[in-house]
Amino acid sequence: MAKVQAAFENCPPSWRHWGLLGLSSAQIAGLLAVALLTLCISRRYLSSISDIPGPFAASFTRIWHIQRILKGDQSLELVRLHDKHGHFVRIAPNEVSVSHPDAVKKILAAPLHKGSWYKVVAFPDGRFQNPMSSANPPIKNELSRHLAQAYTLPNLLQSEVVMGQTMELLFDWLDKFAASGKPIDLDKFFTYTTSDVIGETIFSNYASIAGFFRWFHVFFLSNRFVTWLGVTPWGHLIDTAMGAIKERQANPDARFDALAHWLKMLKDNPHRMELHEINSACFNAIAVGNETVSTALQTFVYYMIRHPNAWQRARAEVDAARVTACGGRVVSFADAQNLPFLQACIKEALRVFGPASMGLQRVAGEGGTMVSVNVWVIHHSKEIWGEDAREFNPDRWLSEDAASLEKYFVPWGLGYASCPGQNIAKIELSKICATLVRDCDIRQVDPKQEWTWKAFFTVVPENWPCYVEKRREKA
Secondary structure, X not given: OHHHXXXXXXXXXXXXXXXXXXXXXXXXXXXXXXXXXXXXXXXXXXXXXXXXOOOOHXXXXXXXXXHHHHHOEHHHHHHHHXXXXXXXXXXXXXXXXXXXXXXXXXXXXXXXXXXXXXXXXXXXXXOOOOOOOOOXXXXXXXXXXXXXXXXOHHHHHHHHHHHHHHXXXXXXXXXXXXXXXXXXXXXXXXXXXXXXXXXXXXXXXXXXXXXXXXXXXXXXXXXXXXXXXXXXXXXXXXXXXXXXXXXXXXXXXXXXXXXXXXXXXXXXXXXXXXXXHHHHHHHHHHHHHOHHHHHHHHHHHHHHHHOOOHHHHHHHHHXXXXXXXXXXXXXXXHHHHOOHHHHHHHHHHHXXXXXXXXXXXXXXXXXXXXXXXXXXXXXXXXXXXXXXXXXXXXXXXXXXXXXXXXXHOOOOOOHHHOOOOHHHHHHHHHHHHHHHHHHEEEEEOXXXXXXXXXXOOEEEXXXXXXXXXXXXXXX
């Protein structure tokens, strides 16, 4: 008791005035409960967005959203909530999900600050900003200018030959499975391929949640000490990226790939650019550009083989073009671009089952309230796409009003924050999908079995083994 009294005597006068140390543990717990209840009531009923409908728990805590992410169904749940409540749904104390058709232009295309969630993708820690992690539009645009040249379609197509050589390895594996008659898990082999293509061209789950608890992320995982120790959750990816950069720097006579563009920019503009920007760009390309394209490839095959005659129609289109084009081990990007039905199928696959599931946050006004546009919600809107919005229908892209739908097709985002690597994805998808249709027959082991998937940072399908056969040429 004497020690407690001595501690009390040494406390700040304000503490003694309010008698905080004289409270029992039950009283302190009661005060904390009252404070927490007051906070929840304030968020629920006194906020400027209190009149916007949504899950009750979401009005006073982010935990509701976190639970949906962990469950892996946030994209479908948001579609359901917008079906129920309309254009505006409150999904967190300070965030409103928007499905109005004008949201694409007025939120995504506008130069609004991005939400604080994006800051979690500063790698390896918060000192190293990159175009994706920067929430401020002018800063983001300045960082992007240093890297954008390497992502232009003409520059990327300089690597098309080596991309094709990498893709040949995929088709070699498909030939082996066709010969053996064994089922193949396409998700694994598509991921191997997209990873290798990124490696040749440029040189998940944690981030989707950590962005909402950035204080925890910075304090425990993304700080100088953790970076120095080399024990970040994405350490393997960082090591892979950094090792590739060092190896590439030691080989200045290699072909002029994306990394060569960036290193030249650094050499020519040392006052405008720093090496960590290149490091971060390489890491993001590996971390983000891998699963997304793999998912898109899986989606193309899955919906094409489950949709009546889609594979056959695409093949007939390729065959018609083979008189003068679409030859070689892997179809060229230019030839694949001239296949309108195939391109419609790729676009429809990206629309109906987009690889990205997180809402794209922007800050509205000075109060800190965020508005977000979820790609799945926009792509599944019956108001925009019609009553068959949730169905795979590639012919919608060949109809007379297809041009009017383009402004709502946002698998890569839109505006200043759109995906910088989308041209790489378009090249991969066009070449691989055209070659698959031309050369392979694919069917599920169990045609009635629907795949399973989880919507974390990206949407990850699984559990749909297939048989692959070499195409049966007509006699």
